[in-house]
Amino acid sequence: MEVSSDNDESxxxxxxxxxLISFYSTYLRSRLRTFxxxxxxxxxxxxxxxASFYGSPKRRRRKTCxxxxxxxxxxxxxxxxxxxxxxxxxxxKIFDVLEDIIEQALxxxxxxxxxxxxxxxxxxxxxxxxAYFMICERGPYAFINGTVQMIRDCLADGSSIQKLHCSASxxxxxxxxxxxxxxxxxxxxxxxxxxxxxxxGGDLVKDPANSLPALLVAINDLFLNLEASIGHFHANRQSGxxxxxxxxxxxxxxxxxxxxxxxxxxxxxxIRDAVNLIYENLRRLDSYLSVIVxxxxxxxxxxxYWMHYSCGALGISVCSLWLLRHSKLMGSSDIDNWIRDxxxxxxxxxxxxxxQPVLSIRDELFETFRKRQKGVMERQEVQLTSDSLHRMLLAxxxxxxxxxxxxxxxxxxxxxxxxxxxxxxxxxxxxxLVGGELVRALLIQVQKLKLDIEEAMLxxxxxxRANEINFxxxxxxxxxxxxxxxxxxxxxxxxxxxxxEGRGRVARIQRRLLLVEIERAIMQFQNCNDQGLENDAxxxxxxxxxxxxxxxxxxxxxxxxxxxxxxxxxxxxxxAKPGLQIEHKLSIASRMGQxxxxxxxxxxxx
Numbered sequence: 238m239e240v241s242s243d244n245d246e247s248x249x250x251x252x253x254x255x256x257l258i259s260f261y262s263t264y265l266r267s268r269l270r271t272f273x274x275x276x277x278x279x280x281x282x283x284x285x286x287x288a289s290f291y292g293s294p295k296r297r298r299r300k301t302c303x304x305x306x307x308x309x310x311x312x313x314x315x316x317x318x319x320x321x322x323x324x325x326x327x328x329x330k331i332f333d334v335l336e337d338i339i340e341q342a343l344x345x346x347x348x349x350x351x352x353x354x355x356x357x358x359x360x361x362x363x364x365x366x367x368a369y370f371m372i373c374e375r376g377p378y379a380f381i382n383g384t385v386q387m388i389r390d391c392l393a394d395g396s397s398i399q400k401l402h403c404s405a406s407x408x409x410x411x412x413x414x415x416x417x418x419x420x421x422x423x424x425x426x427x428x429x430x431x432x433x434x435x436x437x438g439g440d441l442v443k444d445p446a447n448s449l450p451a452l453l454v455a456i457n458d459l460f461l462n463l464e465a466s467i468g469h470f471h472a473n474r475q476s477g478x479x480x481x482x483x484x485x486x487x488x489x490x491x492x493x494x495x496x497x498x499x500x501x502x503x504x505x506x507x508i509r510d511a512v513n514l515i516y517e518n519l520r521r522l523d524s525y526l527s528v529i530v531x532x533x534x535x536x537x538x539x540x541x542y543w544m545h546y547s548c549g550a551l552g553i554s555v556c557s558l559w560l561l562r563h564s565k566l567m568g569s570s571d572i573d574n575w576i577r578d579x580x581x582x583x584x585x586x587x588x589x590x591x592x593q594p595v596l597s598i599r600d601e602l603f604e605t606f607r608k609r610q611k612g613v614m615e616r617q618e619v620q621l622t623s624d625s626l627h628r629m630l631l632a633x634x635x636x637x638x639x640x641x642x643x644x645x646x647x648x649x650x651x652x653x654x655x656x657x658x659x660x661x662x663x664x665x666x667x668x669x670l671v672g673g674e675l676v677r678a679l680l681i682q683v684q685k686l687k688l689d690i691e692e693a694m695l696x697x698x699x700x701x702r703a704n705e706i707n708f709x710x711x712x713x714x715x716x717x718x719x720x721x722x723x724x725x726x727x728x729x730x731x732x733x734x735x736x737x738e739g740r741g742r743v744a745r746i747q748r749r750l751l752l753v754e755i756e757r758a759i760m761q762f763q764n765c766n767d768q769g770l771e772n773d774a775x776x777x778x779x780x781x782x783x784x785x786x787x788x789x790x791x792x793x794x795x796x797x798x799x800x801x802x803x804x805x806x807x808x809x810x811x812x813a814k815p816g817l818q819i820e821h822k823l824s825i826a827s828r829m830g831q832x833x834x835x836x837x838x839x840x841x842x843x
Contacts, residue, residue, distance in 0.1 A: 425772060426462070429462075660679040
């Protein structure tokens with residue numbers, strides 16, 4: 238079986254020399270194998286029909302992909318290697334072919350969608366933001382050319398700003414138009430392939446040998462329809478495009494020859510050539526889309542922030558020169574002195590704000606008994622002073638009043654007697670010093686002052702001891718805050734939840750936005766069907782599959798961690814089924830946003 242093309246007379250480009258050699262070597266091997274008769278009905282024969290898959294270019298497997306729309310048993314077996322015995326090896330190989338087609342279509346669609354989202358966000362900006370992008374976010378070459386052109390226009394007719402706004406709008410709208418056209422065609426192709434697999438999925442599981450030829454022919458027709466769609470877009474490309482370079486070589490898919498589809502089964506060579514042709518078309522599609530998307534892709538991060546990086550590089554250069562000036566290479570010891578001072582400051586900070594506060598807290602927590610004994614001794618000393626004052630007051634009061642006072646007499650009552658006698662003796666101080674009670678009254682007041690001072694010191698000491706741990710914590714606060722800031726920075730660096738696969742709040746929001754996009758695309762699919770727009774409906778269904786694939790990749794790890802993956806995966810598969818009613822799909826999407834933990838808002842999580 239020979240593979241023909243619409244342009245067999247045209248020479249192949251030099252870039253396809255390797256592909257040509259590979260094709261003819263495969264063709265010669267297939268011709269030689271026809272000399273050895275092989276039973277078509279044997280299992281090994283059918284495996285040899287599709288074993289050439291692994292002679293094709295290496296398949297780039299993603300970590301996960303939207304499952305094929307197959308019967309439940311086959312779908313479970315393809316999803317789990319442990320259950321692969323439930324389907325035949327022949328069907329498993331066929332499923333690999335279909336997964337490769339859908340996977341590569343999804344990868345290209347994701348790449349187009351990512352770049353299209355960037356340009357749509359730029360189109361929503363103001364004219365000043367668009368002008369800033371045209372001059373400052375497209376690299377230094379565009380910055381120089383844009384500045385020079387703006388100065389020329391300003392000197393010529395004074396309309397430089399308006400021309401810059403028009404140029405920016407044209408630049409952005411052209412890329413949006415091209416990427417929208419590519420997305421439309423590729424999403425339609427993906428939807429048709431997915432619906433074709435859904436239509437023949439049961440037959441593939443039951444009788445893969447008889448179902449494969451018709452499926453290969455249908456897929457080849459879908460490739461040709463995609464070529465017509467993209468070729469039409471290529472032919473209508475505007476000549477005044479702002480895109481650098483061109484893609485003058487059109488996309489030419491290989492086409493299957495006329496075969497007997499309703500007669501006997503295909504031969505080994507026919508199936509092998511058809512499968513190789515599918516893979517060759519996939520390779521051509523990937524190469525063609527890579528060229529177009531690369532010319533309309535969003536600028537790289539280095540290009541977008543080249544001014545920031547340039548200022549940073551300039552700052553680093555100035556700092557490097559300044560450090561070189563103060564280094565030993567220039568005969569200066571400033572850097573050594575700074576390092577020594579920084580080391581001393583670090584050690585001092587560690588001792589004052591980390592080590593000493595921690596030791597103080599440890600002593601306060603683990604040496605309570607020793608400090609309690611010391612407090613008891615101090616209180617005993619104060620009690621001795623109080624007892625001495627009581628006896629002095631008791632003796633003075635009994636001698637002054639001339640009667641016996643009880644041992645439990647209050648100090649305040651006896652102090653009033655002492656103060657009365659003291660005031661009386663002060664009226665005749667000399668007489669009171671020589672023969673009166675003035676000296677004893679003064680000594681009693683000195684003893685009272687001593688007792689008051691000791692009690693005040695004991696209370697102050699108790700207050701200080703009670704607040705030692707507070708002082709230690711206050712001393713450790715700077716180190717605590719520095720450690721907290723470093724921990725937050727390290728946590729933010731590790732989480733990096735800028736994508737939907739992350740664990741943070743931003744990643745959770747992105748997953749919920751994916752669910753919103755799925756619901757919107759489902760409703761638009763229904764509206765297109767109601768209006769009779771079949772192609773638009775197929776495009777919207779392809780976008781539904783694209784968003785479901787993104788959601789499938791984003792939630793798998795989180796759902797497996799919470800034990801929700803089996804149910805959530807089945808809901809995603811149900812949303813992708815072509816025959817399920819729209820009302821049921823919207824109900825499933827609404828339930829997903831309210832039930833599963835990985836899709837709940839952060840405020841509703843328990």
